[in-house]
Amino acid sequence: MSDQAKPAAHTDTELKHSPWLVLVILCLGFFMILLDTTIVNVAIPAMSDSLHASLADVLWILNAYILVYAVLLITAGRLGDLYGPKRLFMVGLVVFTGASVACGFAQNPDQLIVFRVLQGIGGALLTPQTLSVLTVIFPPDKRGAAFGIWGGVAGIATLAGPVMGGWLVTDFGWRWIFFVNLPVGIVALVGAAIVMPDLKLNRRHKLDWLGTVLVTAALFLITFGLIEGQSHDWGEVWGPITIVEIIAAGVVLLAAFFWHQWAVRESEPLVPFQIFRDRNFSVMNYVAAAIAFGMLGLFLPLTIFLQSVLGLSALQAGLTFAPMSLISMFIAPFAGRLSDKTGGKAILFVGLSLFSLGMGVLIASSHVDSTQWHLLPGLVIAGVGLGLTFAPLQTVAMRNVEPRMAGAASGIINTTRQLGGVIGSAAVGALLQAQLTDKIGDAARAESAALPPAQREEFLTRFAGSAGNLDIGSSAGGVTFPPGTPPQVVELATKIFHTGFVNGMRVTLWLPIVVLASGALSVLLVRKRQRQSQPEPAYSSQD
Template sequence: MSDQGSHTNTELKHSPWLVLVVLCLGFFMILLDTTIVNVAIPAMSDDLNASLADVLWILNAYILVYAVLLITAGRLGDLYGPRRLFIVGLVVFTAASAACGFAQNPDQLIAFRVLQGVGGALLTPQTLTALTVIFPPDKRGAAFGIWGGVAGIATLAGPVLGGWLVDDFGWRWIFFVNLPVGILALVGAVIVMPDLKLNRRHRLDWVGTVLVTTALFLITFGLIEGQSHDWGEVWGPVTIVEIIVAGVVLLVVFFLHQWATRDGEPLVPYQIFRDRNFSVMNYVAAAIAFGMLGLFLPLTIFLQSVLGLTALQAGLAFAPMSLISMFIAPFAGRLADRTGGKLILFAGLSLFSLGMGILIASSHVDSTRWHLLPGLVVAGVGLGLTFAPLQTVAMRNVEPRMAGAASGIINTTRQLGGVVGSAAVGALLQAQLTDKLAAAARSQTAGLPAEQRQELLGRFGQSAGDLDIGNSAGGITFPPGTPPQVAELATRIFHTGFVDAMRVTLVLPIAVLASGALTVLLVRRRSAGSTPSESFAPEPGGPSVVPGGR
């Protein structure tokens, strides 16, 4: 289907850098909510009586809905304009954040997190779409660098701001803080965002949306709930394995459906993947998200529930990595404009993997946050070299008329990597905890009286999916009159078992990050003398946006 004649002309009334500020403010709020929730996990677990399985759903309900709606939201941005979808997304996300703050139990919080995911999905693709269109090719890397720097700021601000709010005001304020940010971004969007209309002839693939949403829900549900159901029956004869297999089958059907409708309006336009760099970057983006979300959940629990740090202290422990990443990202973006970004991205992912490996090797029951500093510094350098080059390489050869679909796809693969990473690492952590806590209990209770020993063995021998991972040492409580040494022993068993489980579990996200680094080597380097502007030349009848505001 031809796109000619389907565009409307638009000129920028404000500097693209001012538009960038507004876009980054909304994007900042989305990322802030992801990192800020992690640091509040122990407090939420204690206050809402949420188990580890509940916590995984609080994290993944948002990411899952966010991920499966991103491509559709990118299409809606093409249809109705990025400005309109950005504003709608802001309103939904901000309102849902207020509702999360008033949640009274895990189920309510999970439901409101779903609404947050809808708002975040509507908003996010519009940022990359607008940046790709309003900035000229020679400035696009710098803009992506700032965009990536915002990710670093959110990574820093989330744990630190969240820790302060949790310690001084309570975990509910990690959601209430979104209100002023959302309102400010909303006012800015109404005033400065251009009304870009890229293609009014897009249609939505509702069959594809239903297929991919159902498939991903089944896979994620199986991973999160597997350990708590011993990977067996869930509803009658239906087992966890059957649920996961059904999800995989539906995912295959989804891709077959996309291929069958490739000449129409599929949810995933396959012609975008003819560009090798874009295809490679989709896997790399997924690997980065898999690694980051997979790493930070166990580490957050480790810092607070094992090392005994407050939420603020735990947030500050991640600050060196975030600060370094924030300052390096814009320079990495400008360097990517000149060199193409391949080697920068490879170095970034390699250093991030190395730094996380150093951090895990430094994690022990008696560690302090200073023992973790070397690994965090190395990881911060790597993270700063990652975001901007990834976007530059991925979007370099994408035509502006496909920017909405492309940004939706790469953001979707990133978030799918995150949701699968969080669910897979959560499942592995639960399995390892079930094994390691029982082993620690057996080895450390040998000298206790039989009754007390059986009490501890019973408590630590249950499925880890039902474990309280708050600040109360695995939720173990004892009746009045219990000797203090028994309670101390229970705490030591929980700490030892958790650290042993965490060290094994985190091998998985580091391995995925390392595979992402190796995949970068498949990127086709920009030929000497070529410029990205050739790939971004607007087609006849395309949008007449004045790049760079000139």
């Protein structure tokens, strides 16, 4: 390739390995990172039993990782532009793998939350480098296929988490969902050192530390408020400070962040607003957030339902999700190739619509006496829908992005995806806790009518306002009773928990459906692809 054909922002050394081989290594590291967004879900009942974690603890174990991961993605994208994506990819692998081992040795919920934060830091350093490198080393007419494989891996990792986690929890114990990252991390690290190109940008970047602090504080306060709201009755937390005030402060800081980004738009903001001049990129950011909201909003309630209500093992619960994973895995590459030919708009709209429909069927199929087979039709429909979303989303989003902005663009879209997951998980968790307070209370009053008055009063007291402190372990019935409690009382409590949880879950899951439906409608705003000559790939390396 001539010097004129290459962008000035890159060095002139040729790529030494096939871009498809580079894609394999990138996908291996990316797979491990995304796996941890869902693999923990299926282990929640086992971890709750082992670490004595309440539902509020569980929400923090899930969200500590996703929150830190989301907040640091844009900054990590900038660091990749500054120091090179290969170096950041490898550093992220080391941090994530080490933190995973530490998670496996955690002895209480607080320790596990801290190590999950470290995992989030490693994951954030790694993830933006994948899309950045793919955008540079693949020509535009091949990016759809590459993004199809990348998107398929993203879908498989997110959906296969429950299956792999269920097997590990059942046969080896919940700690192995973290220990398994050690060999995968080592293989990915060695592969990256050998085959990844050392892409270098000639222009230097500054880091917007004020913007990083503002967005980190804002998202922490909003997430904290959503997770802790129900357990504090949406009232006071620290002295006179209330949950509502904490969430409001987070919203104000988030507004301050965007104002700051606009004020420094001519220098080096975390969010370069010029990227959003492309309507397709802007719309795809919302769509990515909506998909993550729907996916992570689905997993927590459904996993608890499968194990703590239906009594399935972790492996059986994980296998329940297997059809969804397999269908998505096979459809994603075809959707990517078809997106190269058609542009992807129609495919993405159909995919989101089917995902929404599948979740609706899933809700209608969820009852106290359901089996995993009753859930199969909804999961199959949702799997088809997901398979049709990942590749078209990336193709449409990155189509008009210049190579020099690839790091920032990939950081932004991955950030919005993970923020959608954070807000989805926290919001669904908050709504679930609120619904459980009402539905379990209703079931307790109805089912305990036959108990003697004194015993009934004590019985109802244990259930009152218990949602945030529910024992959701697979061996529990929602509320812990002291030793010596008559078996019939414990059995009654278990029945109440099952009934209340199912009724609360059925209402809660309508929230992600509404968000997904709005994402589908937003796809209609995407501009159709314009026919143009395809330039040569814009890659370079320095080994």
